[in-house]
Amino acid sequence: xxxxxxADVPEWVSLIVLVAGLPALMLLLESLVHRxxxxxxxxxxxxxxxxxxxxxxxxxxxxIGMCVVTLWEKRIDARASTEAExxxxxxxxxxxxxxxxxxxxxxxxxxxxxxxxxLANWDxxxxxxxxxxxxxxxxxxxxxxxxxxxxxEAQEAFxxxxxxxxxxxxxxxxxxxxLAHEQQLPNVVWISVLTGSLVVLSLCLTCGIGxxxxxxxxxxxxxxTIGVNVFLAAELNYPFLGGVRIEPESYQDxxxxxxxxx
Numbered sequence: 001x002x003x004x005x006x007a008d009v010p011e012w013v014s015l016i017v018l019v020a021g022l023p024a025l026m027l028l029l030e031s032l033v034h035r036x037x038x039x040x041x042x043x044x045x046x047x048x049x050x051x052x053x054x055x056x057x058x059x060x061x062x063x064i065g066m067c068v069v070t071l072w073e074k075r076i077d078a079r080a081s082t083e084a085e086x087x088x089x090x091x092x093x094x095x096x097x098x099x100x101x102x103x104x105x106x107x108x109x110x111x112x113x114x115x116x117x118x119l120a121n122w123d124x125x126x127x128x129x130x131x132x133x134x135x136x137x138x139x140x141x142x143x144x145x146x147x148x149x150x151x152x153e154a155q156e157a158f159x160x161x162x163x164x165x166x167x168x169x170x171x172x173x174x175x176x177x178x179l180a181h182e183q184q185l186p187n188v189v190w191i192s193v194l195t196g197s198l199v200v201l202s203l204c205l206t207c208g209i210g211x212x213x214x215x216x217x218x219x220x221x222x223x224x225t226i227g228v229n230v231f232l233a234a235e236l237n238y239p240f241l242g243g244v245r246i247e248p249e250s251y252q253d254x255x256x257x258x259x260x261x262x
Contacts, residue, residue, distance in 0.1 A: 060199070064196070075236055088168055090115075103144070119248055126241065
């Protein structure tokens with residue numbers, strides 16, 4: 001689905017359109033179809049229609065279920081990646097307590113600047129692009145760590161851990177950018193989901209149930225169920241956009257902690 005749907009259209013609008021608008025449209029089509037083809041109400045072909053509808057519904061359910069589960073798992077991965085990136089360098093600032101005051105202050109300021117730059121350029125990050133300022137912050141931290149001459153075993157252990165964390169920070173940064181860029185489902189998957197939705201809804205129109213009220217309730221119910229599934233998949237398709245988007249809370253927490261610490 002397009003980014004505009006997740007970024008610019010409020011989720012309540014999408015929900016109303018899919019969960020209320022789609023059933024309303026199907027009821028209108030149902031009325032038109034059975035008015036032009038009144039003999040369908042006899043239900044003489046309901047056995048064949050039921051078999052085809054059941055088969056299509058099973059295939060559709062499996063496809064949409066896999067999509068939603070996949071998107072939810074990717075959303076969990078994206079949240080874990082952002083939290084790991086923020087906490088990784090936060091631990092570096094805490095570990096710097098074993099160093100001289102000036103070195104500790106420099107490392108704390110570098111970690112603080114790193115997280116501030118991520119927050120200031122969050123729109124660039126969720127667009128799947130690297131932030132040059134963040135890369136410069138990592139290089140500055142690397143230079144600061146490289147100038148440390150360990151005088152104690154604790155400082156030696158800190159330098160070793162700091163080098164490891166800086167290397168890991170580069171990996172986490174690349175992973176966060178990749179997830180923001182590649183998180184959504186491929187267009188071909190969306191085509192299959194939407195095509196399956198149309199097939200199931202179309203087959204619902206062919207059912208011949210003499211009781212008009214019952215027929216409309218069933219058509220509207222199926223349409224609403226499909227609308228809910230498509231809405232859920234669309235909202236989860238871009239984890240950093242929309243009403244259920246991942247916020248940069250981890251970076252904000254690190255900034256607040258380091259500012260409070262002074």
